[in-house]
Every structure is written in C-alpha cells, then in structure tokens.
Amino acid sequence: MPLTEPLHAIIPAGGAGTRLWPLSRRAAPKFLLDLTGSGRTLLQQTVDRLAPLTDGGSISVVTGAVHAPAVLGQLPELGEQSLLAEPSPRDSMAAIALAAAVARRRHGDVVVGSFAADHVITDRAAFEAAVREAVAVAREDYVVTIGIEAGHPSTAFGYIHAGEPLAPDDDAATARHVVGFTEKPDVATATEYLATGEYRWNAGMFVVRAGVLLEHLAAQKPDLAAGVAQIAEAWDTPAREEILARVWPTLEKIAIDHAIAEPVAAQGGVAVVPAAMGWDDVGDFDGLAELLPADAEGVHVLGDADVLADGAPGSFVVGSGRTVAVVGVPGLVVVDTPDALLVTTREHAQRVKHVVESLGTEREHLR
Amino acid sequence: MPLTEPLHAIIPAGGAGTRLWPLSRRAAPKFLLDLTGSGRTLLQQTVDRLAPLTDGGSISVVTGAVHAPAVLGQLPELGEQSLLAEPSPRDSMAAIALAAAVARRRHGDVVVGSFAADHVITDRAAFEAAVREAVAVAREDYVVTIGIEAGHPSTAFGYIHAGEPLAPDDDAATARHVVGFTEKPDVATATEYLATGEYRWNAGMFVVRAGVLLEHLAAQKPDLAAGVAQIAEAWDTPAREEILARVWPTLEKIAIDHAIAEPVAAQGGVAVVPAAMGWDDVGDFDGLAELLPADAEGVHVLGDADVLADGAPGSFVVGSGRTVAVVGVPGLVVVDTPDALLVTTREHAQRVKHVVESLGTEREHLR
Numbered sequence: 001m002p003l004t005e006p007l008h009a010i011i012p013a014g015g016a017g018t019r020l021w022p023l024s025r026r027a028a029p030k031f032l033l034d035l036t037g038s039g040r041t042l043l044q045q046t047v048d049r050l051a052p053l054t055d056g057g058s059i060s061v062v063t064g065a066v067h068a069p070a071v072l073g074q075l076p077e078l079g080e081q082s083l084l085a086e087p088s089p090r091d092s093m094a095a096i097a098l099a100a101a102v103a104r105r106r107h108g109d110v111v112v113g114s115f116a117a118d119h120v121i122t123d124r125a126a127f128e129a130a131v132r133e134a135v136a137v138a139r140e141d142y143v144v145t146i147g148i149e150a151g152h153p154s155t156a157f158g159y160i161h162a163g164e165p166l167a168p169d170d171d172a173a174t175a176r177h178v179v180g181f182t183e184k185p186d187v188a189t190a191t192e193y194l195a196t197g198e199y200r201w202n203a204g205m206f207v208v209r210a211g212v213l214l215e216h217l218a219a220q221k222p223d224l225a226a227g228v229a230q231i232a233e234a235w236d237t238p239a240r241e242e243i244l245a246r247v248w249p250t251l252e253k254i255a256i257d258h259a260i261a262e263p264v265a266a267q268g269g270v271a272v273v274p275a276a277m278g279w280d281d282v283g284d285f286d287g288l289a290e291l292l293p294a295d296a297e298g299v300h301v302l303g304d305a306d307v308l309a310d311g312a313p314g315s316f317v318v319g320s321g322r323t324v325a326v327v328g329v330p331g332l333v334v335v336d337t338p339d340a341l342l343v344t345t346r347e348h349a350q351r352v353k354h355v356v357e358s359l360g361t362e363r364e365h366l367r
Numbered sequence: 368m369p370l371t372e373p374l375h376a377i378i379p380a381g382g383a384g385t386r387l388w389p390l391s392r393r394a395a396p397k398f399l400l401d402l403t404g405s406g407r408t409l410l411q412q413t414v415d416r417l418a419p420l421t422d423g424g425s426i427s428v429v430t431g432a433v434h435a436p437a438v439l440g441q442l443p444e445l446g447e448q449s450l451l452a453e454p455s456p457r458d459s460m461a462a463i464a465l466a467a468a469v470a471r472r473r474h475g476d477v478v479v480g481s482f483a484a485d486h487v488i489t490d491r492a493a494f495e496a497a498v499r500e501a502v503a504v505a506r507e508d509y510v511v512t513i514g515i516e517a518g519h520p521s522t523a524f525g526y527i528h529a530g531e532p533l534a535p536d537d538d539a540a541t542a543r544h545v546v547g548f549t550e551k552p553d554v555a556t557a558t559e560y561l562a563t564g565e566y567r568w569n570a571g572m573f574v575v576r577a578g579v580l581l582e583h584l585a586a587q588k589p590d591l592a593a594g595v596a597q598i599a600e601a602w603d604t605p606a607r608e609e610i611l612a613r614v615w616p617t618l619e620k621i622a623i624d625h626a627i628a629e630p631v632a633a634q635g636g637v638a639v640v641p642a643a644m645g646w647d648d649v650g651d652f653d654g655l656a657e658l659l660p661a662d663a664e665g666v667h668v669l670g671d672a673d674v675l676a677d678g679a680p681g682s683f684v685v686g687s688g689r690t691v692a693v694v695g696v697p698g699l700v701v702v703d704t705p706d707a708l709l710v711t712t713r714e715h716a717q718r719v720k721h722v723v724e725s726l727g728t729e730r731e732h733l734r
Contacts, residue, residue: 348695
C-alpha cells in the first residue's frame with residue numbers, strides 16, 4: 001500500500017529505563033543509548049525507521065528539557081523546531097497532544113503518529129507496511145493503533161483485543177475494530193489471550209488525524225485539551241516560554257491509553273492494524289540479551305568486553321574495556337560501567353529496578 | 368610448654384594461587400596479598416605468627432627470584448640474608464632442604480620448621496603451643512608434622528593418619544606416631560577418615576632438626592641431597608651465584624611429602640602434633656569468603672567495594688572502588704580488579720583455575 005498522505009511523526013522520548021541500570025541512567029536514558037551495537041542509538045533508529053514514512057511530513061521529538069541538547073546532538077538533521085522540550089514530565093497524553101496541536105497549527109489537519117523512542121523493530125518493511133495501512137485508516141477518522149503479534153504470554157505488556165475486520169470485503173486490508181485494551185495481565189490471563197488469537201501487544205503506537213485526536217481529548221479531558229491548545233497557540237511565538245512555564249505544570253498527568261484509547265475504543269472509534277515486525281521494548285537485560293547475537297560460548301556481548309566464558313551459556317555481558325570471565329552460571333548478567341557494576345541473572349532481570357530504588361541519596365550520582 | 372630451643376623458621380613462598388584469579392596473579396601471588404583485610408599480607412602474617420617462636424632463632428623466606436624484591440619490601444625487618452631466592456621453582460623439597468642446610472652452616476644443628484607463606488591461622492596461641500610441642504619432639508630426632516583438626520571431609524587436602532601416642536605417660540604431650548600420609552581423598556574416603564578420629568589435615572608444616580632432615584634426604588634422595596649441600600656450602604661465599612646457576616636446575620623436583628614424610632613415616636620416624644588453630648589454606652574464593660565477615664545483607668566484602676545486595680546472601684565481592692550491585696543469586700562471587708573482572712558462584716570457585724588456563728597468549732598480561 002502506498003502512503004496515502006505524509007505522516008507527521010511524534011516521538012515521545014522519556015522514561016528512565018531503570019531496569020537497564022547501570023547502563024541506562026537518568027542522565028543517559030535508554031533512548032539515548034546504542035543498545036544493539038548498531039552504531040545508532042534507539043532514538044536515532046526510531047528516526048531512521050520513520051524517515052521513509054515522513055517524506056513531505058515531519059518528525060517531532062518530545063523530551064525533557066534536560067535531554068534536549070543530547071537529542072539535538074544525536075539528530076542534527078531535525079533542527080530545533082522539531083524538538084518540543086517539556087519543562088517537567090506530564091505523561092504521554094500531554095506530550096502527544098501538544099505535538100499534535102503544534103503540528104496542526106503548522107501543517108493543517110494532518111495525520112500524526114506516535115512512536116516511542118526506545119523500542120527496537122527489526123523488520124522495517126513490516127513496520128512501514130503497518131504504518132501505511134494505519135495512515136489510510138486514520139483518514140477515516142479512526143484512532144489507529146498497531147497491534148504487535150504476541151510471541152509469548154508476556155505479563156510486561158498491555159494487550160489490544162481485536163474484533164471484527166474494518167473492511168471485510170477488502171482483501172488488502174488487515175485492520176480490525178478494537179474491542180478494548182487491557183492492563184498488563186497475569187500469566188494465566190495472558191495465556192488465555194493468546195489462545196483466542198484475538199489479542200495483540202500494545203506497543204503504544206497510535207496513528208490518528210490531529211483534529212480527531214484533539215476532539216477526543218476535548219471530549220474526554222476538556223481541561224487538558226484547553227491547556228494544550230493554549231500552549232500550542234503560543235508555541236511558535238515569543239510567548240512560548242511564559243505560557244509553557246505557567247500552563248504546563250497544571251496539565252493532568254495521564255497516559256494516552258487511559259485518556260483516549262480506552263474510552264474511544266468503548267465508543268467504537270479505535271482500529272488496530274495487526275503486525276509482526278520483530279518489535280521489542282528492550283524492557284530489561286533479559287530482553288536486551290535476546291536482541292544481541294551470541295558468541296561461540298553462547299554469550300551475548302554489548303560494548304567493549306573481552307569475554308571468557310566457562311559454563312555460562314546464555315549469559316549477557318555489557319563491557320567497558322576489561323576482560324570479563326563468567327564461570328559456571330548460565331544466564332549471568334554482568335553490566336560493567338566505569339562507576340557501577342551490576343551482577344545478576346536474566347531470570348532476575350526485572351529486579352534491577354529495585355536496586356535503583358535502593359541507591360538512596362548517598363548514591364544519587366549513580367541514578 | 369616453653370620453647371625448648373629457638374626455632375629457625377623456613378617459609379617457602381611460592382604458588383600462583385590461580386584459583387584466586389584475577390585477585391592473585393603471577394606477579395602478585397597469594398602470599399603477597401592482604402586477603403583478610405587485616406592490613407598485613409599473608410606472608411607478613413606468617414612472619415608475625417612465627418616471631419614469638421623464633422626469638423634467638425631465625426626466619427628465612429625461600430621464594431622465586433622474581434618475587435625477591437617484593438618479599439624484601441614487605442619484610443624490611445628480615446634483611447637480605449634471610450632471603451633465599453630460587454632461580455626457578457624446584458618444588459618444596461629443594462627449597463626446604465636448601466634453607467635447612469644454610470641454617471645448619473650458619474647456626475649449627477638447629478631445629479628448623481617449614482610453614483607455607485599463604486595460609487591463614489586465626490588462633491595464634493594454639494599455633495604457638497603446637498609448634499612448641501613440635502620443637503620438643505623434634506629434639507628427639509623425629510620429623511614432626513602438625514595435624515590440623517579436620518572440620519569437614521575435605522577433598523582438597525592430604526590427610527595424616529595418626530597412630531599411638533608418642534609419650535603415653537606424659538599427660539601434657541599430645542604428639543602421636545604417624546602411620547602414614549594420604550593423597551587427597553574422594554568424599555567417601557574422607558568421610559571414613561573423619562569417622563575414625565585418627566586423621567588430620569596435612570598443612571605442610573614440618574618441624575625437624577636440620578641434621579635429621581638432611582640425613583633423611585641423603586638416604587632417600589642422595590643426588591638431591593648432594594646438590595643442596597654443594598649450594599649451601601657456597602651460599603655465604605662469592606661462589607653462590609655461579610654454583611646456584613649451575614646446580615639448582617639439576618635438582619629433582621619433588622615435594623617434601625613424597626621425598627621424606629611418606630618414606631620416613633613408613634620407618635616410624637614421623638610424629639604428629641594434633642592441633643585446632645583456625646587454619647585455612649585460602650584455596651579458592653569459597654574458602655576466602657568464609658574468612659571474611661558478612662555485612663547485614665550476608666555479603667562478604669574484601670577491599671574497597673560499595674555493595675548493594677538484593678537476594679544475594681553469602682555472596683563475596685572483591686572491590687576496586689566502584690559500586691557493585693548483586694541481585695537474585697545467593698553465593699555470587701564478583702572479583703573486580705582494574706583490568707579483569709571475574710563473576711562466578713562459590714559453588715564453582717574451583718573452576719576459576721580453568722579460566723586462568725584459558726587466558727592464552729593474547730591475555731598473557733592478565734596471568
């Protein structure tokens with residue numbers, strides 16, 4: 001399917017990635033890191049992926065003010081006007097709505113699409129095909145999400161419950177109505193979901209006409225919509241800083257899923273384009289290890305590590321120039337950074353966030 | 368028991384300690400390291416322990432020529448004449464015999480005692496009492512060993528089989544005849560040993576009159592004895608270097624256990640003084656962890672490590688100034704040195720030597 005109209009992509013770039021500590025830090029969050037050894041950071045790869053879809057459109061990055069210089073440094077081709085710096089984090093709805101509102105003022109009632117800055121997608125052709133179909137469906141005033149093929153009963157993701165085909169007579173169309181969204185399930189529930197064949201992972205990708213998004217917001221969250229409109233109006237004027245500083249902190253902190261996707265799905269206004277694209281949210285070291293090739297000893301390596309392994313298949317080593325010997329424990333995780341070292345196993349990868357929580361004030365510099 | 372005559376102590380300081388890599392290196396072997404966080408290296412602690420027993424006697428250290436400067440640096444009180452530098456390793460018999468022969472030339476037919484440079488003994492009073500008794504027994508021309516109370520059926524040590532009391536009518540005497548020595552047993556055999564109450568660990572401590580030792584050597588290994596005598600005669604003369612360089616490489620490589628202890632025990636010439644003195648040979652990281660106190664999280668720490676533990680009781684961290692987080696695996700071993708990092712578990716501590724073997728020529732500098 002050709003692109004029916006140019007996409008205006010919005011990249012919310014936030015999140016600390018605490019389960020990837022000490023690789024990911026507050027000052028060097030996941031999206032600013034090259035986690036796949038490709039030479040490009042996750043943010044850069046996100047932009048690379050969107051480039052073919054945004055010809056004639058635009059790409060905006062919404063990020064915390066503290067990360068703005070790093071984002072611009074990594075994406076010199078975008079320019080300052082593509083960067084929307086948040087004074088403080090207000091969750092995804094405010095970020096995406098502001099970018100959509102600014103895009104509408106600049107470009108008219110265009111189709112926007114939000115794509116997280118810190119996910120990995122290995123099959124770009126499948127991604128592009130899914131987004132092209134999503135753009136076409138968005139022109140029919142749906143809020144369109146992309147439903148990732150659920151490879152296993154993950155308890156780390158929310159699920160999209162897909163219903164009837166949107167265009168049953170169109171063989172080329174794969175989009176379906178969305179029955180609803182679910183929170184992260186337990187394993188039993190996730191297993192049931194997979195058995196039905198009707199559930200997809202929610203990767204937070206939303207494609208929608210800017211006007212449709214903002215109308216839904218006005219209906220669901222009128223105060224938030226009004227605040228965003230006020231900021232967007234001032235954005236490309238000298239009043240931006242003053243209005244932003246005054247209004248932004250008053251905006252409701254809510255995710256787009258709760259503010260729009262769930263209530264609008266209940267009204268029949270959300271569609272899903274199913275896709276298998278080698279997607280991963282790189283949620284923890286177990287997931288990250290899977291994305292990296294294993295050496296002859298079965299060890300996955302990221303960065304500059306000279307690894308010696310003896311009986312440690314499936315281990316994952318993030319190096320910082322030293323020789324690292326892993327002995328006797330399959331699935332070890334060793335993350336070797338200049339000021340902090342993490343040792344765990346892939347099985348316990350989710351527990352890493354507790355370590356970050358326990359750093360306390362005396363180790364504030366390591367966050 | 369008072370010391371019946373001064374002891375002339377011999378400290379063979381050799382062995383790479385490959386199971387303690389990367390802490391222990393060829394250039395910084397176990398005996399040169401402070402492994403207990405006491406502020407004194409194992410070698411220095413060995414000398415400290417022997418000081419009260421060698422008043423009026425002497426202490427000699429036999430070590431590889433490459434380690435001689437470091438040994439003298441750690442033991443400035445000893446002086447160069449206390450150091451016997453081996454041009455190459457010829458095992459313990461040549462080292463101890465040479466030191467004994469030099470001592471006899473310098474001091475007459477004194478009682479010598481050999482004590483490894485890289486063991487830990489926590490109960491010094493018990494050690495001193497055992498050595499005092501051993502010196503008294505050595506005056507009766509026995510080769511006297513000290514038999515360490517076997518706390519568990521270790522397969523890492525040889526055992527001493529104790530027989531009848533040497534002086535059954537002397538209530539103060541604990542020495543026994545030695546029936547024989549055993550090689551390292553399997554677990555079943557070691558368990559049988561312990562059940563009999565007749566077996567003790569062989570820690571390689573031998574106390575014997577110099578003349579007795581050298582006569583046994585002449586009887587058992589005449590070529591070795593002749594070579595040692597030739598070197599000893601030249602030792603305190605200008606001919607030392609020339610003779611040492613010529614004769615030393617020809618000496619048979621054999622341990623004192625095989626050369627003297629075993630055959631002389633078979634002749635009834637060996638006695639054992641049983642003792643419990645908190646002895647440990649610090650053979651691997653599992654053993655080393657036991658010697659160090661655990662923090663509130665149950666983690667044993669050596670060196671400068673800021674440890675964060677979550678579900679890793681019994682772990683052992685050797686630090687080098689960084690924050691180290693250990694998560695989810697009890698008994699982890701993390702040895703963090705400037706150029707090499709080892710991660711394993713205490714259960715696999717013995718496997719560390721295989722890592723050193725696999726370093727290969729490209730990592731020769733890490734040995």
